Amino acid sequence: MHSVSEENYIKTIYHLQDGKSLVSTNDIAGGMNTKASSVTDMLKKLADKNLAEYIPYKGTRLTQNGINCATQIIRKHRLWEVFLVEKLDFSWDEVHEVAEQLEHIQSRKLIDELDKLLEYPKYDPHGDPIPDAQGNYEKTAKTAISKLEKGQSGVLAGVHDTSTRFLQYLDKHQIELGTQIQLLELEAFDGSCLIKTDLKELHISKTIADNLYLKVL
Amino acid sequence: MHSVSEENYIKTIYHLQDGKSLVSTNDIAGGMNTKASSVTDMLKKLADKNLAEYIPYKGTRLTQNGINCATQIIRKHRLWEVFLVEKLDFSWDEVHEVAEQLEHIQSRKLIDELDKLLEYPKYDPHGDPIPDAQGNYEKTAKTAISKLEKGQSGVLAGVHDTSTRFLQYLDKHQIELGTQIQLLELEAFDGSCLIKTDLKELHISKTIADNLYLKVL
DNA sequence: TTACATTTTTAGACAAGGCTAAAATTTAAT
DNA sequence: ATTAAATTTTAGCCTTGTCTAAAAATGTAA
Ligand SMILES: [Mn+2]
Ligand SMILES: [Mn+2]
Ligand SMILES: [Mn+2]
Ligand SMILES: [Mn+2]
Numbered sequence: 150m151h152s153v154s155e156e157n158y159i160k161t162i163y164h165l166q167d168g169k170s171l172v173s174t175n176d177i178a179g180g181m182n183t184k185a186s187s188v189t190d191m192l193k194k195l196a197d198k199n200l201a202e203y204i205p206y207k208g209t210r211l212t213q214n215g216i217n218c219a220t221q222i223i224r225k226h227r228l229w230e231v232f233l234v235e236k237l238d239f240s241w242d243e244v245h246e247v248a249e250q251l252e253h254i255q256s257r258k259l260i261d262e263l264d265k266l267l268e269y270p271k272y273d274p275h276g277d278p279i280p281d282a283q284g285n286y287e288k289t290a291k292t293a294i295s296k297l298e299k300g301q302s303g304v305l306a307g308v309h310d311t312s313t314r315f316l317q318y319l320d321k322h323q324i325e326l327g328t329q330i331q332l333l334e335l336e337a338f339d340g341s342c343l344i345k346t347d348l349k350e351l352h353i354s355k356t357i358a359d360n361l362y363l364k365v366l
Numbered sequence: 367m368h369s370v371s372e373e374n375y376i377k378t379i380y381h382l383q384d385g386k387s388l389v390s391t392n393d394i395a396g397g398m399n400t401k402a403s404s405v406t407d408m409l410k411k412l413a414d415k416n417l418a419e420y421i422p423y424k425g426t427r428l429t430q431n432g433i434n435c436a437t438q439i440i441r442k443h444r445l446w447e448v449f450l451v452e453k454l455d456f457s458w459d460e461v462h463e464v465a466e467q468l469e470h471i472q473s474r475k476l477i478d479e480l481d482k483l484l485e486y487p488k489y490d491p492h493g494d495p496i497p498d499a500q501g502n503y504e505k506t507a508k509t510a511i512s513k514l515e516k517g518q519s520g521v522l523a524g525v526h527d528t529s530t531r532f533l534q535y536l537d538k539h540q541i542e543l544g545t546q547i548q549l550l551e552l553e554a555f556d557g558s559c560l561i562k563t564d565l566k567e568l569h570i571s572k573t574i575a576d577n578l579y580l581k582v583l
Numbered sequence: 584t585t586a587c588a589t590t591t592t593t594a595g596a597c598a599a600g601g602c603t604a605a606a607a608t609t610t611a612a613t
Numbered sequence: 614a615t616t617a618a619a620t621t622t623t624a625g626c627c628t629t630g631t632c633t634a635a636a637a638a639t640g641t642a643a
Contacts (some may be wrong), residue, residue: 152599152600154599154600154601157603173620174620174621174622175619175621176619183600183601183602184601184602184603184619185620185622186601186602186603186604186621186622186624187600187601187602188602188621189622190599190600190622191600191619200626202608205608205621205622206607206608206609206620206622220619220631233476236483237475237476237479237480237482238479239479241477243475246473247471247473247475247476250471250472250473251471254464254467254468254471255467256464256467258454258460258464259454259464261452262454262455262456263454265454266454270408271511311640312410324570367628369630371629371630371631390591391591391592392588392590392591398629400631400632401631401632401633402590402591402592402628402631402632403592403593403594403631403632404632405591406591406592406593407592407629407630408630411629412628422591422592422638423590423591423592423637423638423639424591463586484595508611509642512636536621584619584643585642585643586641586642586643587640587641587643588639588640588641588642589638589639589640589641590637590638590639591636591637591639592631592634592635592636592637592638593634593635593637594633594634594635594636594643595632595633595634595635596631596632596633596634597617597630597631597632597642598629598630598631598632599628599629600627600629600634601626601627601628602625602626602627602628602630603624603625603626603627604620604623604625604626605622605623605624605625606621606623607620607621607622607623607631608619608620608621608622608625609618609619609620610617610618610619610620611616611617611618611619611620612615612616612617612618613614613615613616
């Protein structure tokens with residue numbers, strides 16, 4: 150149907166879209182490790198195929214067509230991540246790279262059966278929701294620790310960064326999805342903060358606080 | 367490491383090699399639905415990468431390097447086929463197309479873990495042996511029905527053609543791997559024959575007899 | 584051993600995707 | 614309103630993998 154390259158562009162645009170009405174060429178280039186000129190070329194192709202609306206010098210947005218395509222790719226990516234963790238003993242910091250490949254396999258039956266094997270999971274190993282076969286998924290409210298008030302607490306429901314380094318940092322400090330976390334102190338100067346889990350207290354930088362999403366209690 | 371296209375050439379050459387000392391350009395083109403000129407180009411590239419030995423106008427053969435590469439691809443292909451049948455309720459005539467895609471996923475851990483999940487299967491759904499992580503596999507003696515003597519019997523241990531149409535033909539006549547088959551009559555004129563299973567007697571053409579491999583009892 | 588047929592290679596072209604450098608446009612700052 | 618900076622597009626080139634048509638090499642049959 151669509152090439153791997155087209156699918157990667159569609160996915161990147163979808164993720165950058167969120168909220169904004171148009172996604173810029175430069176942001177796409179940044180998100181994909183390519184150059185702006187390459188992006189411009191691809192945007193024209195996506196527009197030709199009715200996957201995106203492209204307004205020169207202004208930006209682009211996915212058509213409904215493109216959105217449907219994106220959610221199916223994301224569905225595949227996240228289901229494969231669950232498979233790798235649940236069935237193949239991968240840890241949550243090892244799955245992304247392989248899922249980037251597996252998400253491009255074309256077979257409707259494959260993904261439906263995989264969904265069944267995994268018993269229709271709702272979330273991937275990083276707490277991200279998995280679209281169903283129709284592309285629907287729930288957007289639960291999650292708040293970055295950096296945006297909490299002092300004293301508030303919640304349960305870790307997602308992470309923004311899914312890099313190996315960040316996930317291994319969390320492992321090291323015994324923080325995982327479902328861990329209950331309370332914000333004890335918030336340093337106004339640099340945004341760093343002191344948090345508390347069942348097991349320990351921990352001082353974290355603003356960067357890390359931005360990357361931990363809680364379901365507030 | 368290697369491109370999908372390179373991997374497909376390597377696999378095709380490996381399968382055509384069997385016995386012969388050199389594989390011809392035309393045979394490769396036939397086996398891959400490409401033109402001979404495209405094959406020539408690729409053979410030069412494979413030779414440059416030390417994956418094949420290429421003798422212009424004479425033919426080509428894989429280097430040890432190329433052979434190792436081929437057996438790993440075949441290992442992946444066949445393990446995925448087992449996975450699809452055993453874990454995802456695919457039937458044996460539905461797996462090949464998807465396995466053609468999955469065999470190109472690059473991840474050592476993925477395939478080792480898959481092997482473990484499947485409990486180290488020795489054969490794929492079509493009776494073909496699965497190479498281990500070192501590339502070793504047993505070449506069991508299998509004989510096409512068309513080469514049996516009248517009266518001999520055996521157990522279906524493999525099929526040559528793995529097309530959907532052929533496999534569905536076998537399903538229709540309740541013939542599967544492990545089915546015990548006896549050759550009752552062999553018609554010298556057209557090579558067709560009469561065979562007998564536990565369930566029924568069946569008249570088959572030479573084409574079909576060529577495609578059914580028995581482990582002779 | 585010639586003459587013809589088949590196989591294989593070469594030459595030239597094309598599409599997809601990507602890059603660099605230069606030009607055009609938009610945005611921000613005097 | 615100008616000018617400067619940043620963004621975006623265009624132009625031209627490259628690589629991979631493919632194709633067609635023509636040329637070269639090999640094989641075969643009288
Ligand atoms: Mn991921
Ligand atoms: Mn994820
Ligand atoms: Mn197969
Ligand atoms: Mn098979």
